[in-house]
Amino acid sequence: MKEKILKAETDSYDYESDKEIIQSYELVGSKATTTYGDLYFIGTVWVTAMKSALLGARSLIPVVEAASPPPPTPTKPPPMKYKELSMYKSPHNEYKEHLEEKEKCPERNVKIMRRFLLPYVSIIRKGVQANTCKLVLGVRDGMCNLKKSITESKKQFTATMRDNENLTIRRVVVVAGTGIGFLLGGGRGIPRRIFMTGAGAATAGALCFPKETDEAFRTFTYYSGKTILGIANLVCGRDFGWRERLPCKDDLPVSTGKIVGQCPPKKN
Template sequence: MLRKVALGSGVIALIPTISAATPVQESSKEPLKPPLMRLSELPIYEAPHAEYGEYIKSKAKAEKNSYLRSVIHPQVQAVREIAEIGIAHTESLLHTVQDNYHELRDRTEWIVQYLREEDNKEIRYGAVAMGGLTGFIFGLRGGIIRRVFYAGIGTMAMGGICFPEETKEIAKRNGALAKQYINIAYNFLYGVKPGDPQLEVKFPELSLPKNVSELTQLTINHWRVKNRSIASEKCEVECFEDLLFITILC
C-alpha cells in the first residue's frame, strides 16, 4: 500500500504544472500627491507641490473642455454634415445643369451651322416650311387670323435661322409696308383727305435682345413697371375706399 502511494506521488510530481502569470502593473504617469513637508524638508531644486498643483489645474481644465466638447460637438457635427450634403447636392445639380446647357448649346450651334450651309438649300426650305406648319398647328384653336399670325411667326423664326440676311431684308420691307398701311387707315378713320396734311402714327422703336443678359434685364424692367402699375392701382383703390368710408360716416 505504501509502495503504491509512493509511486503515485512520484508520477504526479513528474507532471508539469502551469501557474497563472501575475499581471504587470503599469506605471502610472500621473504624479502622486506629495506628503506634507516641513520648511526644512522642502527640496531646493524641485517643487513637487507646485507641479502637483499645476497638474490638478490642467486636469480640471481638460475635463471642462471635454464636457463642453461632448455637449456642443454633436450639434456642430450634425449641422456640418447637413451643410456638406446640401453643398454636394447643389454642386452636383449645378454641374448637371451646366453640362446639359453646354450640350444643348453645342447641338443648337451645330444645327444652325448645318442649316446655313449653301449645300443644304432644300433642307433649309423644308425647315422654313416646318416652322410655318408648327405655328399653324399652335394656332388651330383660334380663328383664321390667329392661324395666319402663328404660321407667319413660325416661318419668320425658321427663316431667321436658315436665311438670316434675307429674313432681315424681308422683315424690314414688310415693316415699312405695314407702317404705310397703318398710317393710311389712321388718316381714313380721322377723315383726312388726300390733299390735306397727313397724320402719322409714331411707332415706338423696338430692339430685340441680342444675348441672355439683355433679355434678363428687359424682363426685370418689364416686371418692375408692371409691379409699379399694380401698386399704383392698389393705392388708388385704397384711397377711393377710404374716401367712400369717410363719406358714409359723415
C-alpha cells in the first residue's frame, strides 16, 4: 500500500516538472521569435535610410525593362470587297480613325521653321509696334504743343500790336511795312512799285489798325472803281450805272429796339 502511494506521488511530481520545463521552453522560443522580428524590422529601416542618404530619394540606378516595339502606323488599305474582309477587322475604319486623330492636332500642318521662328518674330513685331506707337504719339504731342504755342504767340503778338498803349510802335510798323513794299517793288516799273507799296501798307495796317485799314481799303476801292467807270463812260460814250456805296454795319446808328409810331394828325 505504501508503495502505491509513493508511485502516485512520484508520477504527479514528474508531470508538474515536465509542465514547467515545457512552459520555460515556449517562453524562450517566443522571446527569440520577437527579437528576430524586431531585428529584421530595424535592419530594413537601416538599409533604407542608408540607401536614401547615399543614393538620394530616387535611385539613379537604371531599371532594365523589356523593350516593346511601337505599334505600327496604320496605312491606307487597298479597295476590298465585303467578302474579303475578316470578321473582326476593319482596316478602313482604323485608317479613318487615324486620319481623324491627326486632324485633331492643331500643329499638324505647321512648318518646323515657322514653329521655330514664330516666338522671336512675335517678340520683335510687338517691340516694333510699341516703339512705333510711342514715336507717333510723341510726334503728335509735339505737333499739338507746337501748334498751341504758335497760336498763343500769334494771339499775344496780335494783342500787343493792337494795344492802344503801343500806338507809336504800331505806327512805326505801318511805316516799315510801306517802306518794305516800296523796296520790293522797285526796278520793274511804276505800277509794280505802287502795287507793292500799297500791299505792304495794307498788310502792316491790317495787323496794327484792322478797322481803319478796312475802311480805307473800302473807300479806296469805291472811288477807284467810280473813277475807272467814269473814264470808261467818257471814252465809250455810254452811261454805265454805278450802285452807291452801302453803309457798313458799324456805320449805322445804334438801334434802341423801340419802334416810334407816327400817327396822322387828327381832323377837327
